[in-house]
Amino acid sequence: MSAATLQAKRRSFDVKKFLANNGALVGLVVLCIALFIATPDFLTGRNLLNIGIQVSTVAVLAFGMTFVIVAGGIDLSVGSVAALSAMVSGWFFVSAGLPGWLALLGGLAAGLLAGVINGLASAYGKLPSFIATLAMLSIARGLTLVISDGRPIKTSPEVSFLGGNLGPVPMPIVILLIAALVASFLLNRTVVGRSMYAVGGNAEAARLSGLPVKRIIVIVFGLAGLFAALAGLLLAGRLDSAQPQAATGYELDAIAAVVIGGASLAGGLGRISGTFVGALVLVVIRNGLNLLNVTSFWQQVVIGVVIALAVGIDVLRRKTRSS
């Protein structure tokens, strides 16, 4: 094939290929159309903002999870770390009397620290990340309860601002978009981000090519902790308080969002845009089922089926493409 025809081929937009590579997006669009037909309440400004707010927590957690999964690991602790970070921030503000903005930064630092510990345990302690973060899931939740004595703590005004509004737009949506851009930039443009794909794709080849694999793993988990902390603060800001049981089980939503978005748990594959769509799919389904008055019990069943379907279709698609 000549260079000219190749060029032409690249320029013309290949619809079929686009659809095949963005199955989750297609699913999301179909879902939205179906809900639009099924209920008039779906496509209202208020409901869409509501969806935006709900997706912000899940998506920010899932962005952090994307780094980990791309690098070939898993992080089960993000829900607990989110709660711990918010609680630490509240404690800094209420009990330690720090200025509100410092309390906010303190919360982020707590998440970063928890993540770095996960990374150290995984890279240098040689614990499988599943185990290291399972331990952190328990430790972080336990510390949250210890600090709070099981009761909610009021958040600083700066944290509450994260849950408030910027003009007509809810702040969580603004933060979400910024987080998406930052995460995408980190993953796509930076040395560390590109290295994550190499580490997840083949850690030994990455090491023998001179990539600092262990340092990258620490950074990856540190980022996951930091994004978890941000999600925890968003959640606390909305409620004006850090709750000891906040974000319980959210790690599973985050993993689901990443996987629906097309990442492979084997590592080396995944995109922030995919994760974003994955998080939207989860939240829109829940929202739609609420609008249709489906009980939360059945919602869990539906979500489970969707995860299995999304990943099953993806596996099939890859199999047919590779053969």
Place this chain on the structure above:
Amino acid sequence: MSDHPLLTLNQVSKSFGPVNVIRKVSVNVHAGAVQVLLGENGAGKSTLIKMMAGVYQPDGGEILIDGKAVSLPNTRAAEEHGIATIHQELNLVNSMSVAENVMLGRTPKKFGMVDRKALRRQARAALDLIGLDVDVETPVGELGIARQQLVEIAKALSINARILILDEPTAALTRHETESLFKVVADLRRKGVGMLFISHHLDEIAEIGDSVTVLRDGEFVAEVPASTSEDELVRLMVGRSIDDQFPRRSAESEGPAEILAVEHLTSKGKFEDISFTLRAGEVLGISGLVGAGRTELIRAIAGADRYDSGSVKVRGKALPKGSVQAAIRAGLGHVPEDRKGQGLVLDASVNENLGYATLASSARLGLADFSGQRSRAEAVANTLRIRMHSIDQPVGSLSGGNQQKAVFGRWIIAASTVLLLDEPTRGVDVGAKVEIYELMNAITEAGGAIVMVSSELPEVLGMSDRILVLRDGRLAGEFSSADATQDKVMTLAARDVNEEH
């Protein structure tokens, strides 16, 4: 022997989408004969094998077994017809014992529990079919590749395989191991097993084969007797003649220019007290049996593994132990023995794979240098003639030789001056081999130097200026290329080893 061949592919074709991978190819496998399938990577050998194994179904033509047309819709159907494939990547569970592997899927049971006694007995009987003497309780992962392969052959035969497809069985074997495999093959031939043998080692063909089918670009080129000369086989395969299989041009300059000095390097249980130096422009071959410590030595020098004592100096400066990064900064580049497991990130693009070693050093403010990387990668892919559709295609979709060139390319971009090559042409076809040898010439002519570990003696003899022989982790001797012969090197490498086994 019956009138019909055991297995016939008659005028089969196969295409994937618009690409015709196989066009009207015919092959016969006779009972008690070894049919050699020869062709460069990408000639369609794997596709052909997969049709015989029931993985792919031909679009045209037919498959006959004992002269009767059959369809092989899946691998199970192929197995039922007695066709077994021994792949390059062995299908064994490393953590399980030899006995469990041989009997996998048909474990003998007693009252619903594994009958360990019967398991051992039946596995033993299977191994005896090819006279393989290993303890059936040994975990398979503890055996070398050569014996793992024999375990797999034993397993296939014990499921009554009559047609054995051997896909590059000797690629990972030493000369010594190859000989014992050939004894097994000769024995099976006497027992009437039909075999299809794939190899890139032309010198093996006359020794083991009866007849040779040559493929080129998915088409049948010729069927010739196995006694055909190597030059003629190469010509049929490549479509042109290659004058010199080992085109070494010595680039040694006068004077000192010692680049690498390894002094008393020791890693307990792997190698001991290894010292040598490497001059600019030199290719130093390291020969020895598998397990002699060759790969371990190369990895220690490259910083991939730590060692116990001794030192590695590059241009007089000692390298810290176990630091790949320091080794790369000093100008070392390591081409590991297992291209897929250690050399490349198969799902990542050619472009990315070419750039890993320089990802950090070419970055500014932590941002990857995309445009620079792309132009460097395109330039090097061009120079090395890496055959691909696009630099963004996954490196795993390239042929073996082109994958290997991508690993080399990474170090060329990194401007490495000392290349540490571990089995640089394993699984690489003749044409690409010569290209890799030319690349070695170019590197040494530019003032670089190369240490090459290889199990292929002709390659070591043909491409090295000097040859070190390792035996049981120690330096057994050194030859200049003028003095070395296969016999001399083998005698040194294998002395005493036979008595131990």
